[in-house]
Amino acid sequence: FLPLIASGRAVGSCILGFDRPRGFSPEERTVLTALAGLIAQALKRAQRYDSESALARGLQNALLPHRLPEVDGVDTLGRYLSGTQGMDVGGDWYDVIETGHELALIIGDVQGHGVSAAATMGQLRSAVRAFALSSHDPQEVMSGTNRLLIDLDPGQFASCCYIALDPVTGVARAVRAGHPQPVLRRPDGRTEVLDLPGGIVLGIDEQASYPVTEMRLEPGAMLALFTDGLIERPGTDIDEGIERLRATVERIGAVPLAETADQVIGEARAATDRPDDIAILLAARWAETQKVRRLREDQAPGPDLWRTFRRPDPGRAAGAPDPAS
Incomplete structure (x- = not known):
């Protein structure tokens, strides 16, 4: 013994x-x-x-959103998968925030793995949420989060992509801090890697600037935000991984967001025997929303047009006058 x-x-x-x-x-x-x-x-x-x-x-699961807000006009879906084969959980995160009339789509990645990366991720997610809910524009959100990370001085840096989307008009304002470029699938199926100018990663330079790019998400379009674990392969350039993802999204086509996420993550897992953490956030805009219909109703020239959008009253007898006319 x-x-x-x-x-x-x-x-x-x-x-x-x-x-x-x-x-x-x-x-x-x-x-x-x-x-x-x-x-x-x-x-x-x-x-x-x-x-x-x-x-x-436990930190990662507690700090990631348990559900995403349901917003008229936009469907969103987020997934997180931790790395395998001895790699600790990382600092990848995603979030969706309602900020008044806009919807903030956020994805980020803290350098490193383990408890420290997960804790820093939680601090950054809380900071981005606080700045976004205080009605700051995307550039101020990114700059404020950058200064906060420098003040915290955890010895880590992070990448991030923040997009403020108006569900009614589809107008989006995007800002990027050293994060991979998003992928956009247009309503006709054409898919492209967006060219968003950006600043350096968060936590390096207190005076860093983060330019804002304005674009429009057309009805029927889908936007894919992701971390580098989805596209990186040992011995290959990261641009090849992004192009591979773009081609996969285009090949999949207009399917439900859950099916899109399953397929792109499955291909990423199958392509390497040592995957990193993966976070992905998908957002698809509807062709027409209730809010858009209400706007059209408010701008209608007369009661005849209004009645074309009204739900019929099941309690009104056939041929009886409509009291709302």
């Missing part, structure tokens, strides 16, 4: 069995005692790894 002692504390015991009684020489006792010390250290490291991994995953 060998007690397993690490840092002065018992972490277990090792029992060696033999097929017949035997004694142990001083040399054998020395070897077995040294072996017990090595086993104890290895067991303690494994326990610490399991504890830190569980803590990091």
